[in-house]
Amino acid sequence: xxxxxxxxxxxxxxxxxxxxxxxxxxxxxxxxxxxxxxxxxxxxxxxxxxxxxxxxxxxxxxxxxxxxxxxxxxxxxxxxxxxxxxxxxxxxxxxxxxxxxxxxxxxxxxxxxx
Amino acid sequence: xxxxxxxxxxxxxxxxxxxxxxxxxxxxxxxxxxxxxxxxxxxxxxxxxxxxxxxxxxxxxxxxxxxxxxxxxxxxxxxxxxxxxxxxxxxxxxxxxxxxxxxxxxxxxxxx
Numbered sequence: 001x002x003x004x005x006x007x008x009x010x011x012x013x014x015x016x017x018x019x020x021x022x023x024x025x026x027x028x029x030x031x032x033x034x035x036x037x038x039x040x041x042x043x044x045x046x047x048x049x050x051x052x053x054x055x056x057x058x059x060x061x062x063x064x065x066x067x068x069x070x071x072x073x074x075x076x077x078x079x080x081x082x083x084x085x086x087x088x089x090x091x092x093x094x095x096x097x098x099x100x101x102x103x104x105x106x107x108x109x110x111x112x113x114x
Numbered sequence: 115x116x117x118x119x120x121x122x123x124x125x126x127x128x129x130x131x132x133x134x135x136x137x138x139x140x141x142x143x144x145x146x147x148x149x150x151x152x153x154x155x156x157x158x159x160x161x162x163x164x165x166x167x168x169x170x171x172x173x174x175x176x177x178x179x180x181x182x183x184x185x186x187x188x189x190x191x192x193x194x195x196x197x198x199x200x201x202x203x204x205x206x207x208x209x210x211x212x213x214x215x216x217x218x219x220x221x222x223x224x225x226x
Contacts, residue, residue: 004157031212033213033214040218041218042203042216042217042218042219043158043203043205043215043216045213045214045215048212048213050212056213059213091157091158093157098212099207099212100206100207100211100212100213100214101146101148101163101207102148102160102163103150103158103160103214104160105150105157105158105159106157107155107156107157108156108157
């Protein structure tokens, strides 16, 4: 079956521009996570959606970052006024239920801010 | 806050040997630990999960242990193959949080 799909796979943008990153989770998965991974670094949590509950935004690094999940399925991560330090791989993951167990990750979006 | 620590140095071993990777955590014991494999340019792939009340879990050539006294999980790959070369991540969620945190991962290189 289809896994977690992320688009675009690569995004190059200029400093100050806005970008949108998309995530299509596995159908039926209620939990959705966004992480960021910089070169040689671990996974940095950004935001968590679980069903119809209010998202946990505690990992968002600044108010330039926002995310939404429409209809309990597709999610979009938006970064406004991008900065060079935003350059990283943005990974989306979904799981059948919450609890943080057995996450299925997409291949990520490589974001490069020039 | 809880931290997950993995050896940042790459582990180099010969094909056929057993690879052992270490994951240490600080503070309180997590409800579970889980291990993922990550290949370059790809997202992590779930391998195994072991719960606090389990000592050991196996899956084919993989074995995971959980020692709450040492605050440590060991991940073993027996009869290692060059195809096992990848970065292995340890992660957990605990303290009532549903958000997994991960170590930086350990790179495993299996030489033919």
